[in-house]
Amino acid sequence: MAVWKRVYRGLLPDDYLTWLTVTPEHVGQFREALGNPTSWRFIVAESNGQLIGYGGVGPVNDYDFPPASPGAGELCTLNVAMPWQRRGVGRALLARLTDALRDLGYTEAVLWTFRDNPAARGFYEANGWTYDRHGDFDLHGPEPMSAPAVRYVRRLDGVP
Ligand SMILES: CC(C)(COP(=O)(O)OP(=O)(O)OC[C@H]1O[C@@H](n2cnc3c(N)ncnc32)[C@H](O)[C@@H]1OP(=O)(O)O)[C@@H](O)C(=O)NCCC(=O)NCCS
DSSP: OHHHHHHTBTTBOHHHHHHOOOOHHHHHHHHHHHTOTTTOEEEEEEETTEEEEEEEEEEOOOTTSOOSSTTEEEEEEEEEOGGGTTTTHHHHHHHHHHHHHHHTTOSEEEEEEETTOHHHHHHHHHTTOEEEEEEEEEOOOSSOOEEEEEEEEEEOSSOO
16 A cells, blocks of 8 residues: 555545545455355565565456456456566566466456556556556545556567
8 A cells, every 4th residue: 555655646535535545344354265265366566574576466357347268367466565666576476476376377467457558558568468458447446536557468478
């Protein structure tokens, strides 16, 4: 959440970023997903016992859109702590997360990121993901708000 508050300043509404906090509902959702390794996988990066990044994969939660294919899973979240960005942590996490999607039996993967987040888009494009379509991401904020988002896809068979 600290990463969101820094990276998305100017991209998402200020009111939303100020309001954003870790709620018991978030914790419950994480606990539930962590307890269900046949559907979800989370991978963390640590340095000297400190969490410096994490990501998660699971079933497609593709809002109003159909999955790219019936065999698609989703990269649901990926965040690297600010001081560690652009030092290879994201790439290492992404490699393990795509392995986790394969391990869960998926042959294709999708992800959503904000349309106006060039760093993330550059990162995914440099790592074999292809723009697929655009839509609006519901922020589930204190009042109805959304942000333009883009979907990326990649196949999981063949190229590692
Ligand atoms: C996007 C993110 C996960 C990438 O992780 P990272 O550890 O910073 O990335 P890596 O060091 O592994 O890879 C860097 C590569 O990604 C691409 N990249 C990273 N930042 C970039 C930027 N600002 N502009 C263009 N390309 C960028 C480049 O190809 C870069 O390679 P290079 O440094 O050799 O040019 C990380 O920056 C992050 O957590 N950002 C904030 C949260 C976020 O946007 N998450 C994704 C939401 S879906």
